[in-house]
Amino acid sequence: DVKVTQSSRYLVKRTGEKVFLECVQDMDHENMFWYRQDPGLGLRLIYFSYDVKMKEKGDIPEGYSVSREKKERFSLILESASTNQTSMYLCASSSRSAGRYEQYFGPGTRLTVT
Amino acid sequence: DAKTTQPTSMDCAEGRAANLPCNHSTISGNEYVYWYRQIHSQGPQYIIHGLKNNETNEMASLIITEDRKSSTLILPHATLRDTAVYYCIVSLSGSARQLTFGSGTQLTVLP
Numbered sequence: 001d002v003k004v005t006q007s008s009r010y011l012v013k014r015t016g017e018k019v020f021l022e023c024v025q026d027m028d029h030e031n032m033f034w035y036r037q038d039p040g041l042g043l044r045l046i047y048f049s050y051d052v053k054m055k056e057k058g059d060i061p062e063g064y065s066v067s068r069e070k071k072e073r074f075s076l077i078l079e080s081a082s083t084n085q086t087s088m089y090l091c092a093s094s095s096r097s098a099g100r101y102e103q104y105f106g107p108g109t110r111l112t113v114t
Numbered sequence: 115d116a117k118t119t120q121p122t123s124m125d126c127a128e129g130r131a132a133n134l135p136c137n138h139s140t141i142s143g144n145e146y147v148y149w150y151r152q153i154h155s156q157g158p159q160y161i162i163h164g165l166k167n168n169e170t171n172e173m174a175s176l177i178i179t180e181d182r183k184s185s186t187l188i189l190p191h192a193t194l195r196d197t198a199v200y201y202c203i204v205s206l207s208g209s210a211r212q213l214t215f216g217s218g219t220q221l222t223v224l225p
Contacts, residue, residue: 004157042214042215042216042217043158043214043215090157090158091157092157092158102148102160102163103158103160104160105157105158105159105160106157107156107157108155108156108157110155
């Protein structure tokens, strides 16, 4: 059974803190994604990675960075958290052979920045 | 990517089939139809996808009309756990890129 796990379900951080969100998949997928989901705005892509050490910006990369040192792990970093980064963060993965839209999602991390 | 139109909400009795429609009249010949769902406070879940032929897996069936302008997702025996927002997406397969959800259909399975 496919599995994508995220380090925390709920997280509360203060403005200005550096925040790390971790995502691990056990399906040997090449592609990994970070999205945020906000009411009325839908799912928005922050960054994605199609291979180890490779990354590409999505639609809203400002204020975020990512790291992919191992195939199974994709980290999202908020360099200096701000209140407008309060959101649900979703990690997903997909295999290169299955194509971009057969993505498997983790349970999400609900981040609150105060 | 082609635009999709789905009803805002639907109800279904537990144990009955749930039929969720999606219109995609501007679909092009090489675009796939994908279905996802999102249960409240969880990540989206891939259900099924198809190009031209009807598809079935352990979760659902996908019926695509011959002209490909619409499709129906069928949950054969809906349970309370199937209550979720269901998203129909039409797009090309291929290299990694973002997944874009529309507003979807809120399916409520009633006991």
